[in-house]
Amino acid sequence: MNHSISLTVNGTRRDFVLDDPRVTLLDLLRERLHLTGTKKGCDRGQCGACTILVDGKRINSCLALAISHDGADILTIEGVARGDQLHPVQAAFIAHDGFQCGFCTPGQIMSAIGLMQEAQAGNDPERIRECMSGNLCRCGAYAGIVDAVLEAQAGADESSQRRSA
Numbered sequence: 001m002n003h004s005i006s007l008t009v010n011g012t013r014r015d016f017v018l019d020d021p022r023v024t025l026l027d028l029l030r031e032r033l034h035l036t037g038t039k040k041g042c043d044r045g046q047c048g049a050c051t052i053l054v055d056g057k058r059i060n061s062c063l064a065l066a067i068s069h070d071g072a073d074i075l076t077i078e079g080v081a082r083g084d085q086l087h088p089v090q091a092a093f094i095a096h097d098g099f100q101c102g103f104c105t106p107g108q109i110m111s112a113i114g115l116m117q118e119a120q121a122g123n124d125p126e127r128i129r130e131c132m133s134g135n136l137c138r139c140g141a142y143a144g145i146v147d148a149v150l151e152a153q154a155g156a157d158e159s160s161q162r163r164s165a
């Protein structure tokens, strides 16, 4: 039996017909939309390489059934830059050498954007480490990643202060 769902992916509405209700958001994004920036690492919820934002919250897309998210708003790594202008988290990762091989990086960046939106880590490096602990990196770039999140968070705090002044 076929199932129809609609998702808004990086600002564009997409309609799908699923012939298998078990298809994950990760496979839908990679195989049907060819958005391969979201990586398949472990495919079992352990590495964070597949992190995306669904309705503003970060999730492991390898564990999420697409059919359960009919109508959802999805943000993937392909949707975070504005044209040539990088997202502040992307710019901070570059500035702090927060990535090396790039396989875990899309998930790290999506997770960092998600945790900033959750506003639960503030400027506490230990809390940032804890909030990012679902995203594994084999190449030891963790120190750069924490510094990048701290810088992006400081920039976000500054611009919200400017807005409220």
Ligand code: FES
Residues within 6 Å of the ligand: 039, 040, 041, 042, 043, 044, 045, 046, 047, 048, 049, 050, 051, 060, 061, 062, 063
């Ligand atoms: S691929 Fe989803 S958590 Fe590893």
Ligand code: FES
Residues within 6 Å of the ligand: 098, 099, 100, 101, 102, 103, 104, 105, 136, 137, 138, 139, 140, 141
């Ligand atoms: S930069 Fe390669 S696993 Fe993290």
